[in-house]
Amino acid sequence: MSAALEARRVDAALGGTPVLHAIDLAIAAGRWTSIVGPNGAGKSTLLRVLAGLLPHGGEVRLFDASLHGLPGRVRARRMSWLGQGGAGESSADDLLVYDLAMLGRMPHQRWLAPPSEADRAAVERALRSTQAWDWRDRPLGQLSGGERQRVLLARALAVEAEVLLMDEPLANLDPPHQSDWMQTMRALVAEGRTVVSVLHELSMALAADALVVMDHGRMVHHGGCSDPATHAALEQVFEHRVRVHRVAEQWIALPT
Amino acid sequence: MIRHRQRIWLLAAVLMLLCAALLLLGVGIGSTGFESVLAARHDPIALQIVQEIRLPRTLGAWLAGALLGLAGAVAQGLFRNPLADPYLLGSASGASLGVALALALFGASPSATQWLVRLGLTGAAFVGAVLAVLLTLMLARGVQQTLRLLLAGVIVGVVLGAAKDLVTIGSADILQALQGFMLGGTGLVGWSACAVMAGLGAICLLAAWALAPVLDGLALGEATAASLGLPLGAMRAALVAVLALATGTAVAQTGLIAFVGLAAPHLVRSIVKTTHAWLVLLSAVMGGLLLMAADLLARWLIAPQELPVGVLTAVLGGSYLLWLMHRRGRGGIR
Numbered sequence: 001m002s003a004a005l006e007a008r009r010v011d012a013a014l015g016g017t018p019v020l021h022a023i024d025l026a027i028a029a030g031r032w033t034s035i036v037g038p039n040g041a042g043k044s045t046l047l048r049v050l051a052g053l054l055p056h057g058g059e060v061r062l063f064d065a066s067l068h069g070l071p072g073r074v075r076a077r078r079m080s081w082l083g084q085g086g087a088g089e090s091s092a093d094d095l096l097v098y099d100l101a102m103l104g105r106m107p108h109q110r111w112l113a114p115p116s117e118a119d120r121a122a123v124e125r126a127l128r129s130t131q132a133w134d135w136r137d138r139p140l141g142q143l144s145g146g147e148r149q150r151v152l153l154a155r156a157l158a159v160e161a162e163v164l165l166m167d168e169p170l171a172n173l174d175p176p177h178q179s180d181w182m183q184t185m186r187a188l189v190a191e192g193r194t195v196v197s198v199l200h201e202l203s204m205a206l207a208a209d210a211l212v213v214m215d216h217g218r219m220v221h222h223g224g225c226s227d228p229a230t231h232a233a234l235e236q237v238f239e240h241r242v243r244v245h246r247v248a249e250q251w252i253a254l255p256t
Numbered sequence: 257m258i259r260h261r262q263r264i265w266l267l268a269a270v271l272m273l274l275c276a277a278l279l280l281l282g283v284g285i286g287s288t289g290f291e292s293v294l295a296a297r298h299d300p301i302a303l304q305i306v307q308e309i310r311l312p313r314t315l316g317a318w319l320a321g322a323l324l325g326l327a328g329a330v331a332q333g334l335f336r337n338p339l340a341d342p343y344l345l346g347s348a349s350g351a352s353l354g355v356a357l358a359l360a361l362f363g364a365s366p367s368a369t370q371w372l373v374r375l376g377l378t379g380a381a382f383v384g385a386v387l388a389v390l391l392t393l394m395l396a397r398g399v400q401q402t403l404r405l406l407l408a409g410v411i412v413g414v415v416l417g418a419a420k421d422l423v424t425i426g427s428a429d430i431l432q433a434l435q436g437f438m439l440g441g442t443g444l445v446g447w448s449a450c451a452v453m454a455g456l457g458a459i460c461l462l463a464a465w466a467l468a469p470v471l472d473g474l475a476l477g478e479a480t481a482a483s484l485g486l487p488l489g490a491m492r493a494a495l496v497a498v499l500a501l502a503t504g505t506a507v508a509q510t511g512l513i514a515f516v517g518l519a520a521p522h523l524v525r526s527i528v529k530t531t532h533a534w535l536v537l538l539s540a541v542m543g544g545l546l547l548m549a550a551d552l553l554a555r556w557l558i559a560p561q562e563l564p565v566g567v568l569t570a571v572l573g574g575s576y577l578l579w580l581m582h583r584r585g586r587g588g589i590r
Contacts, residue, residue, distance in 0.1 A: 053479050076485030083479045091336035092475040094529045096260060103472055106484045112466060137260060139529040155476070 004029035004163050004194035011057035012049050019045045021217045032195040034205035037214035043198045051081045051165045076107035080159035084167040093141030097151050104158030126158035145172035166197040202253035264528050271541045278548045282314030285555050316445030317551035318544035319453035321516050323506035325543015328517030329536045330499050333471030342503040342517035346388035346412030351507040353416045354384020355437045356423040359430040378508045385504035440513035440566025442551045449509045460502040464536040471532035513566045515573025516543050
């Protein structure tokens with residue numbers, strides 16, 4: 001299977017402190033990969049490096065093209081980003097939900113050109129898929145944390161990129177909407193898109209196709225979610241304080 | 257969506273109508289009253305009063321207010337802070353220091369009407385404002401980090417303010433004249449000042465409008481804006497240049513006018529929710545309206561005496577923000 005994203009000997013530092021050490025990783029195209037690990041393992045940093053949002057050593061390749069040589073707009077069309085904590089940003093409170101989702105179309109639009117029919121259709125599809133279409137005329141500031149998160153997810157979906165990178169996308173979502181999110185991810189993967197998500201909810205992460213297990217800035221394991229070796233790596237980085245079980249055809253991680 | 261678009265156009269139309277009404281009123285208010293307008297057709301002195309004093313002054317107040325409103329909207333978007341104002345990058349203290357130095361050097365009063373002296377003071381204020389912003393940028397090592405930029409702006413503001421105080425201690429006779437500049441005033445704005453503000457204002461408005469999508473992207477955070485493929489560094493530098501140019505131009509012509517730049521975008525946002533492209537345009541019109549109204553009040557309240565317009569904008573703007581704070585007590589200021 002070909003790689004959508006590839007990290008080769010990637011190092012990164014935050015404020016002068018090394019956070020990632022020599023990461024070699026190939027993320028399969030058309031699959032959903034979750035990155036997990038304890039706090040401070042370097043999960044979000046790795047995702048930011050893969051998104052081309054953080055200076056790094058080594059090389060990151062997006063479908064065989066080095067991110068270094070890729071123009072920003074081309075990268076933005078092919079790879080969409082949903083950041084952590086976006087729902088808490090109050091500076092976007094005065095933007096209408098529709099206008100906010102339309103920002104996802106920016107990489108496809110000519111500068112200052114009005115939205116095309118294709119842009120409008122993509123925004124409507126994205127807002128409908130996160131059940132946010134009914135709020136399109138409301139400012140973001142009038143929505144609850146979970147509702148804001150769904151609008152921000154719609155913004156990321158509106159890019160209609162081949163690769164979606166999401167950092168803690170389930171923050172503020174209630175269980176029914178977490179389940180909706182999973183269905184959306186499954187639908188995206190069925191369309192051939194690649195999804196990479198950093199997740200704290202281990203049971204949700206185990207619903208992915210593959211798991212990248214991180215600890216202390218290093219990749220400890222990369223494997224399928226049903227693979228016993230993956231479960232062992234997961235239990236090990238969490239100091240055996242979680243155990244992976246099979247319940248109702250699903251893998252779940254429970255505290256010991 | 258359509259309802260929102262209609263609301264934006266309605267607000268724009270109402271603001272323009274109010275501006276036109278205040279412009280007419282501004283031409284009629286002065287020590288000689290509205291009769292000057294009626295007598296202007298046959299009385300050359302009345303014509304001169306209307307044409308050379310009241311009209312450029314009223315229009316100048318609108319233009320300076322528009323520059324400040326525009327700069328306020330850009331500053332609040334750029335720093336992602338609703339309390340950001342156009343003077344944040346040290347331009348106010350830079351302009352004050354420039355004027356203090358020019359006054360100490362020329363020994364002239366800012367109310368002097370000789371064009372050379374006026375030009376000297378205006379030029380000094382502009383150069384001071386722009387140099388202060390450049391110093392802020394140098395200290396912040398560019399525009400990449402907004403927090404560092406904010407801190408550098410505060411430092412430059414304090415240090416240049418202290419330098420201005422030193423200059424005034426050295427030549428105490430300039431104190432009153434400097435006070436006039438720091439309180440802000442539109443009394444001496446002529447056609448040449450209007451032309452400068454209109455020309456540079458048009459450039460700033462066009463640039464801010466063209467760069468407005470960056471402000472929308474930045475509202476979602478730095479990482480998301482960068483992920484949209486925006487060349488953030490270059491665009492942020494261009495926005496800082498617009499901010500500095502608009503503020504420097506207004507300060508140079510009308511002195512330090514408080515609160516217009518802060519309040520205008522807030523007023524617009526409390527009426528319509530929209531993208532920054534509309535926000536910068538509407539904030540400019542709103543800023544113009546606010547300063548024109550304040551200028552009229554300053555002329556009318558204790559006529560035939562005048563209040564410094566900056567004092568009025570501070571009182572009115574402060575009261576408005578206080579009201580806004582109370583009204584949104586639970587949600588905080590947005």
